[in-house]
Amino acid sequence: MSGEKSRSGAAAHAPVGLRERKKQLTYQAVSDAAIAMFLERGFDKVSVAEVAAAADISKPTLFRYFPAKEDLVLHRFADHEDEAARTVAGRADDEAPLDALHRHFLTGLAGRDPVTGLCDNPDVLAFHRLLYGTPALVARMYAYQGRSEAALARALGGGVAARLAAGQIVAVLRILAEENWRRIDAGESADQVYPGAVEAAELAFAQLRSGLA
Structure with missing residues (x-):
């Protein structure tokens, strides 16, 4: 300013x-x-x-x-609705959108950000069990993800191509987070899951690059 x-x-x-x-x-x-x-x-x-x-x-x-x-619970996701869009909008001029999103997700994994699913804090685990164990909350979460997808599409320039890309990216981020959460809920620690989470993220973004190039 x-x-x-x-x-x-x-x-x-x-x-x-x-x-x-x-x-x-x-x-x-x-x-x-x-x-x-x-x-x-x-x-x-x-x-x-x-x-x-x-x-x-x-x-x-x-x-x-x-x-x-349902919004009483999903309010905790409100600040993350436009996180992908903000990551794209705030990237360096010489950084591609997918590279910025990849970097941001890896940073989240390293920091055990609950949004990445890689967090074994007892309070976070209890919250995720409430969320994923309640069909009404899971259904409502898709509305939040739809808004995230729309915001990302705008950050990518709008149009059909941007919407297609945003849909794939948001789906990938959701699947990665759910897989991390699934393993932790099954009894693994965040530290145990971390190497596999990074490997999965590398695979996911490689697939996005080859499909969206």
Whole structure:
């Protein structure tokens, strides 16, 4: 940001930033309360009214934040909806989109990012078991992935070719994450899975390059 920006301009944007931050804190607090209840009793056995009461808000207010019950859980994926698109948009001028996405995924594996499926933190494992063990949540997750796919297609330039590429890329990222999660859920540690996860990612991106070249 340029140092030429006026103080009055910055001040004018400050309240908007504060409101947005408070909104995000509310999102997080309600989502955390809901997930805790879902983990304890099961997604289908907790009503939206119970979540609203636990969060000390009305049911209509809850639905203003979360249009569907499933969104209370999938809110944790909201920040990642446009992650692939941001990776492509923010890459160096001399870096190809697939190379940027490949690098980003490998970085996520090395950092045990839960989005890559390669995380054996007990809280993350419990969350993933809730997610993948609840058909309604799995179905809703596809809507989030559809928005991720649309954002990536726009970052790739739009058009049919970009949409085809984005669909394949998002599918590959999902399959890689699910495979990592499957192995960890079966009892392997993240460190044990890591070498195979890297090998699978190398294979996946090689296939994307040969198919999308």
